[in-house]
Amino acid sequence: MKVIFEKSVPGRRGVRPARQEGCPPPNIDPRLLRGRPAELPELSELDVVRHFTELSRRNFGVDNGFYPLGSCTMKYNPKMTEQVAAYAGFADLHPLLPQLPRGEMLVQGALAVLYRIDLALREICGMAAFTLQPLAGAHGELTGAMIIAAYHKDRGNRKTTILIPDSAHGTNPASAAIAGYQVQVIPSDSHGYMDVEALRAALNDRVAGLMLTNPNTLGLFDPNIHEISDLVHEVDGLMYYDGANLNPLLGRCRPGDMGFDIVHVNLHKTFATPHGGGGPGAGPVGVCERLAQYLPISLVRERPDGSYFLDYDRPKSIGYIAPFYGNFGVILRAYAYILMLGREGLLRVAENATLNANYVMERLRPYFDLPYGGICKHECVFSARRQAARGVRALDIAKALIDRGFHPPTIYFPLTVPEAMMIEPTETESKETLDAFVEAMIEIAHLAETRPDQITRCPTTTVVGRLDETRAARHPDLAYLPQAAQGPAGTPP
Amino acid sequence: MPYIANTPEQQEAMLRQIGRSLEDLFGDIPEDLRSPGLAMPPGLTEQEVRNRLAGMAAKNKVDLLSFLGGGFYDHFVPAAVPAIVSRSEFYTAYTPYQPEVSQGVLQAIYEYQSVICRLTDMEVANASLYDGGTALYEAIMMALRVTDRTRVVVDDSVSPIYRTMIRTYTGNLGIELVETRSRGGLPDREELREHLDDRTAALAVQNPNFFGCLDEFSDLADLAHRHGALLIASCYPVSLGLVKTPGSMGADIVVGEGQSLGTPLCFGGPYLGFMAARREHVRKMPGRVVGRTVDGQGRQGFVLTLQAREQHIRREKATSNICTNEGLCALAALVHLSLLGKQGLVELAQTCAEKASYAGRRLVEVRDVRMRFPKRYYFNEFVLELPVAADRVIRRLLEKGIAAGFPLVRYYPNMEKGLLVAVTEKRTKEEIDLFAHTLEVSL
Numbered sequence: 018m019k020v021i022f023e024k025s026v027p028g029r030r031g032v033r034p035a036r037q038e039g040c041p042p043p044n045i046d047p048r049l050l051r052g053r054p055a056e057l058p059e060l061s062e063l064d065v066v067r068h069f070t071e072l073s074r075r076n077f078g079v080d081n082g083f084y085p086l087g088s089c090t091m092k093y094n095p096k097m098t099e100q101v102a103a104y105a106g107f108a109d110l111h112p113l114l115p116q117l118p119r120g121e122m123l124v125q126g127a128l129a130v131l132y133r134i135d136l137a138l139r140e141i142c143g144m145a146a147f148t149l150q151p152l153a154g155a156h157g158e159l160t161g162a163m164i165i166a167a168y169h170k171d172r173g174n175r176k177t178t179i180l181i182p183d184s185a186h187g188t189n190p191a192s193a194a195i196a197g198y199q200v201q202v203i204p205s206d207s208h209g210y211m212d213v214e215a216l217r218a219a220l221n222d223r224v225a226g227l228m229l230t231n232p233n234t235l236g237l238f239d240p241n242i243h244e245i246s247d248l249v250h251e252v253d254g255l256m257y258y259d260g261a262n263l264n265p266l267l268g269r270c271r272p273g274d275m276g277f278d279i280v281h282v283n284l285h286k287t288f289a290t291p292h293g294g295g296g297p298g299a300g301p302v303g304v305c306e307r308l309a310q311y312l313p314i315s316l317v318r319e320r321p322d323g324s325y326f327l328d329y330d331r332p333k334s335i336g337y338i339a340p341f342y343g344n345f346g347v348i349l350r351a352y353a354y355i356l357m358l359g360r361e362g363l364l365r366v367a368e369n370a371t372l373n374a375n376y377v378m379e380r381l382r383p384y385f386d387l388p389y390g391g392i393c394k395h396e397c398v399f400s401a402r403r404q405a406a407r408g409v410r411a412l413d414i415a416k417a418l419i420d421r422g423f424h425p426p427t428i429y430f431p432l433t434v435p436e437a438m439m440i441e442p443t444e445t446e447s448k449e450t451l452d453a454f455v456e457a458m459i460e461i462a463h464l465a466e467t468r469p470d471q472i473t474r475c476p477t478t479t480v481v482g483r484l485d486e487t488r489a490a491r492h493p494d495l496a497y498l499p500q501a502a503q504g505p506a507g508t509p510p
Numbered sequence: 511m512p513y514i515a516n517t518p519e520q521q522e523a524m525l526r527q528i529g530r531s532l533e534d535l536f537g538d539i540p541e542d543l544r545s546p547g548l549a550m551p552p553g554l555t556e557q558e559v560r561n562r563l564a565g566m567a568a569k570n571k572v573d574l575l576s577f578l579g580g581g582f583y584d585h586f587v588p589a590a591v592p593a594i595v596s597r598s599e600f601y602t603a604y605t606p607y608q609p610e611v612s613q614g615v616l617q618a619i620y621e622y623q624s625v626i627c628r629l630t631d632m633e634v635a636n637a638s639l640y641d642g643g644t645a646l647y648e649a650i651m652m653a654l655r656v657t658d659r660t661r662v663v664v665d666d667s668v669s670p671i672y673r674t675m676i677r678t679y680t681g682n683l684g685i686e687l688v689e690t691r692s693r694g695g696l697p698d699r700e701e702l703r704e705h706l707d708d709r710t711a712a713l714a715v716q717n718p719n720f721f722g723c724l725d726e727f728s729d730l731a732d733l734a735h736r737h738g739a740l741l742i743a744s745c746y747p748v749s750l751g752l753v754k755t756p757g758s759m760g761a762d763i764v765v766g767e768g769q770s771l772g773t774p775l776c777f778g779g780p781y782l783g784f785m786a787a788r789r790e791h792v793r794k795m796p797g798r799v800v801g802r803t804v805d806g807q808g809r810q811g812f813v814l815t816l817q818a819r820e821q822h823i824r825r826e827k828a829t830s831n832i833c834t835n836e837g838l839c840a841l842a843a844l845v846h847l848s849l850l851g852k853q854g855l856v857e858l859a860q861t862c863a864e865k866a867s868y869a870g871r872r873l874v875e876v877r878d879v880r881m882r883f884p885k886r887y888y889f890n891e892f893v894l895e896l897p898v899a900a901d902r903v904i905r906r907l908l909e910k911g912i913a914a915g916f917p918l919v920r921y922y923p924n925m926e927k928g929l930l931v932a933v934t935e936k937r938t939k940e941e942i943d944l945f946a947h948t949l950e951v952s953l
Contacts, residue, residue: 051750111777196682495800
């Protein structure tokens with residue numbers, strides 16, 4: 018398919034911007050103006066609509082089919098929340114209004130949304146206070162790591178290191194490093210849990226905290242969590258909860274009760290806001306009572322008369338981490354979702370997410386290696402090493418699933434499992450869908466034994482086959498530029 | 511239960527099939543950690559949720575005649591933008607890890623990277639960052655990596671909203687952050703010459719800057735380059751329909767807030783941080799990047815590339831901790847720019863500039879009102895110097911349904927009478943006249 022610039026016709030027009038209404042031309046020094054217009058494509062509105070409609074047909078979303086991408090919680094995104102986010106009372110609201118004199122009274126509805134979802138998240142996570150500002154999960158991790166730093170600075174602690182299990186998401190070590198910490202990796206034990214003895218050996222006065230997700234990236238709930246929290250607290254370390262895997266715990270178990278001091282929640286995972294083809298997300302951060310003073314500026318508070326205001330007077334805060342109050346449009350969708358589900362609905366989410374994952378795990382157990390058995394929570398992690406021995410790797414299985422109409426699971430993660438296939442069905446999928454997926458996986462396992470070539474040549478039903486990623490990285494072609502500006506690396510293949 | 515497909519009978523059948531009870535499935539959670547349930551209200555129906563939120567939306571004042579900008583602008587969004595962006599093949603997908611079923615998002619990001627390069631006159635762009643402020647912070651971190659230095663100079667005509675964020679992020683990292691004082695609405699050349707040295711990684715400027723003033727900053731790029739530093743420019747994409755490009759003035763990294771390209775104001779987010787750079791720095795750039803390649807049959811296709819920079823490969827050694835981009839906002843920007851096209855963006859920028867120019871002339875006709883920076887040129891935003899405190903005027907005009915602008919005293923304590931006024935294509939000549947008239951009678 019052509020790129021949009023190849024469809025451009027000189028002189029063709031799309032939408033017409035607003036009229037000038039006879040205002041005299043501005044008097045701007047020509048030295049400050051651009052010489053020639055930007056080479057944007059010249060298309061009719063229909064050209065543009067057809068181009069992007071065609072692109073959309075080359076893309077797979079949750080609305081197209083089963084999307085068991087482990088750790089990403091690809092549940093159904095309710096249409097209702099899209100409609101709510103489009104209400105003009107929210108969509109047209111300027112973020113600087115509250116900074117005008119008495120401006121807070123102009124945005125009481127928006128402040129109410131922020132205040133009330135904060136209360137809901139506190140209850141769900143067992144934390145004392147939240148900031149809604151972090152703009153993504155990884156941004157929440159960075160915020161959390163900065164709160165850890167602020168706490169230790171305040172206490173006069175000299176801490177240098179954050180501990181992270183070997184099964185952690187890649188963002189954990191990256192966030193800790195960007196906040197200025199050294200990262201020390203703690204291995205897993207033979208059950209897939211954190212190795213408590215290794216943790217004990219790593220703990221000392223330099224340890225600022227531990228970043229952990231529970232259930233972990235193997236989908237396993239770590240039964241030693243109490244002991245782990247106590248050990249970390251003994252050296253005045255803080256416990257950080259990566260909320261990527263919160264979905265199976267809703268109403269069942271709270272990070273705060275497990276001893277976590279800081280929590281981030283991925284609203285685009287647990288609270289059903291769309292992933293948007295890679296964003297926007299939102300990563301609110303909750304903290305225990307003693308850390309609330311370090312949360313970013315500002316916080317929404319309630320006055321005795323029931324009105325809301327923004328509190329900027331926070332001397333111990335880590336400061337400003339986002340331009341305003343967070344990804345409000347995402348927060349709003351999550352709030353609508355929480356209202357709709359209520360206490361019962363959230364509990365059913367946890368139960369069905371867990372049931373669906375265990376169902377898939379049990380049904381596939383005979384066909385693929387399951388390095389860590391028992392029961393799982395929201396996801397299960399198989400290894401394709403048995404198939405790999407016959408030349409069919411996890412990547413091949415992923416591509417074969419594509420030909421069978423499914424989005425593949427997360428592969429090659431966690432790093433602790435060779436040929437990993439991380440399957441997270443989520444609660445919104447039906448038994449029929451799970452059965453169809455399981456049947457496809459069984460068929461693939463069978464073919465891996467009998468006709469491996471039929472798997473390794475997949476996908477065959479897609480608009481492109483496997484792409485040459487080495488070429489993409491060695492000769493980066495990252496932009497389609499007009500001929501004059503195109504250097505050797507920008508030349509089309 | 512909402513959004514749960516399986517019936518209780520099916521759930522029972524599934525449990526039987528795997529030989530477990532529901533309680534078994536949660537038996538791995540130690541008993542003392544099991545919650546008694548959530549202290550929350552029961553769920554609502556869709557109709558109830560929508561009514562409740564419509565009621566909350568009604569408590570926000572969005573019918574003001576607004577001249578509020580400050581980096582976030584009330585631009586018109588053509589209907590085709592939300593129509594395309596709300597196609598669920600786009601918005602219910604995730605990061606395109608599986609390229610064969612993600613060519614739509616991947617090609618769109620490649621095209622987005624291309625329009626950002628064309629707009630700014632730069633060679634490479636990433637798939638986007640959270641917002642203009644975090645993009646500026648990431649640009650600074652990138653400059654530190656490129657130069658292997660630890661000192662950064664940021665002029666105070668750069669958005670103070672972004673500068674407060676940068677202070678937070680650089681605070682713990684042993685980075686020396688120098689904020690220089692602008693003069694007469696523009697970066698003070700003398701002050702900058704004094705503060706740039708051979709330990710400086712980057713100089714960051716903004717054009718048009720927070721006061722709305724336009725600058726030709728080629729001399730600053732030269733100054734930075736003489737010291738082996740990079741020039742970072744933060745810019746407003748709609749202005750680039752008219753305004754000289756950062757690339758042609760020698761910028762090494764260009765960032766900015768892309769909200770003005772098809773994304774609603776939405777009380778502060780989600781927004782779109784864009785980043786473009788010179789090709790030689792591409793491997794130090796943060797964030798997702800899409801590249802064009804071919805499949806086994808020679809067919810063109812697109813993939814996430816240069817991933818050796820990223821957190822899921824490099825972990826603590828990554829160039830950034832960023833996992834996502836703002837994919838959907840980037841798509842909106844691409845669609846918006848495609849609909850406007852080459853000529854449309856020029857016209858849009860011209861309309862904004864003409865209306866702002868008219869507003870400027872009209873408002874200084876009001877008694878005792880003048881331009882704060884009369885020698886400067888502006889695109890669609892300018893600072894008025896009022897005869898009284900800006901807060902007082904804003905309060906009076908709000909009572910009459912007009913958001914007159916932003917009081918600069920919030921960030922610049924010596925600008926008590928400074929009012930930052932923005933004019934987009936959405937404002938009409940009559941509205942500008944009404945604003946001027948209301949200001950006249952309110953003073």
